[in-house]
Amino acid sequence: xxxxxxxxxxxxxxxxxxxxxxxxxxxxxxxxxxxxxxxxxxxxxxxxxxxxxxxxxxxxxxxxxxxxxxxxxxxxxxxxxxxxxxxxxxxxxxxxxxxxxxxxxxxxxxxxxxxxxxxxxxxxxxxxx
Amino acid sequence: xxxxxxxxxxxxxxxxxxxxxxxxxxxxxxxxxxxxxxxxxxxxxxxxxxxxxxxxxxxxxxxxxxxxxxxxxxxxxxxxxxxxxxxxxxxxxxxxxxxxxxxxxxxxxxxxxxxxxxxxxxxxxxxxx
DNA sequence: TTGCTTCTACGACGTTTGTCGTATATATTT
DNA sequence: AAATATATACGACAAACGTCGTAGAAGCAA
Numbered sequence: 001x002x003x004x005x006x007x008x009x010x011x012x013x014x015x016x017x018x019x020x021x022x023x024x025x026x027x028x029x030x031x032x033x034x035x036x037x038x039x040x041x042x043x044x045x046x047x048x049x050x051x052x053x054x055x056x057x058x059x060x061x062x063x064x065x066x067x068x069x070x071x072x073x074x075x076x077x078x079x080x081x082x083x084x085x086x087x088x089x090x091x092x093x094x095x096x097x098x099x100x101x102x103x104x105x106x107x108x109x110x111x112x113x114x115x116x117x118x119x120x121x122x123x124x125x126x127x128x129x
Numbered sequence: 130x131x132x133x134x135x136x137x138x139x140x141x142x143x144x145x146x147x148x149x150x151x152x153x154x155x156x157x158x159x160x161x162x163x164x165x166x167x168x169x170x171x172x173x174x175x176x177x178x179x180x181x182x183x184x185x186x187x188x189x190x191x192x193x194x195x196x197x198x199x200x201x202x203x204x205x206x207x208x209x210x211x212x213x214x215x216x217x218x219x220x221x222x223x224x225x226x227x228x229x230x231x232x233x234x235x236x237x238x239x240x241x242x243x244x245x246x247x248x249x250x251x252x253x254x255x256x257x258x
Numbered sequence: 259t260t261g262c263t264t265c266t267a268c269g270a271c272g273t274t275t276g277t278c279g280t281a282t283a284t285a286t287t288t
Numbered sequence: 289a290a291a292t293a294t295a296t297a298c299g300a301c302a303a304a305c306g307t308c309g310t311a312g313a314a315g316c317a318a
């Protein structure tokens with residue numbers, strides 16, 4: 001594998017990435033409007049944020065006339081994994097099961113979701129053999 | 130319930146909290162020595178860090194002669210829950226099961242750990258009835 | 259054409275984070 | 289007692305974060 005950039009998105013950046021994942025490639029304007037549905041933030045703030053994210057390589061952009069269209073460079077799952085790994089190490093001493101028990105114990109999940117998890121565990125146990 | 134302080138520990142603070150959880154009430158010296166086993170950091174840095182954490186209410190302290198003995202004010206589980214909740218909302222849209230599937234899929238767990246998780250799910254499903 | 263709107267670029271600024279250095283008081287050692 | 293070691297307190301500082309304001313180009317509307 002390659003030496004990868006360990007660009008961990010900040011909180012604010014994560015909000016923007018989430019919008020790009022949902023919305024697909026978007027202009028600053030669009031991102032800003034969506035962003036303002038969760039918290040109040042000026043247009044130039046969002047612009048600057050996206051510019052910095054572009055420098056960091058978190059997003060790419062193409063020109064559409066004079067406006068830029070931004071696209072999330074890293075997939076949702078990849079980013080989730082990165083953040084989760086960090087928390088796992090920092091707060092749970094690397095024990096995935098401790099983390100899982102915590103989150104399952106504290107948050108309601110539907111029966112269907114629990115079934116899915118059980119199924120996954122089943123498969124993992126088979127691989128274990 | 131009361132309006133609580135939402136003092137989320139930073140990365141560095143979390144390292145120190147982890148040490149206090151493991152070690153129990155400790156002096157700056159002890160924390161610093163343990164801390165240096167994971168990364169290089171000066172004594173006064175650790176001191177300052179603990180002083181700030183004290184201001185924030187993350188740790189309490191008592192005097193033992195002229196040295197201060199610091200104690201984690203918030204329990205391990207409580208802090209883990211706080212950090213986990215934050216990530217759950219920020220990166221997983223609040224879906225606990227998505228988070229669980231991610232972490233289980235990406236990190237090896239022993240058969241015993243998987244059993245424990247299954248047992249927990251069993252109990253959750255019973256409560257569901 | 260003259261103005262309003264909508265872009266990007268860029269600089270500035272207050273905060274937070276993490277890091278130390280220095281000053282000063284108190285023990286400990288020689 | 290003098291020198292050395294160890295504590296706390298406090299100030300400084302660079303880098304990262306998040307926030308905007310302003311400038312200037314490009315497009316649209318009167």
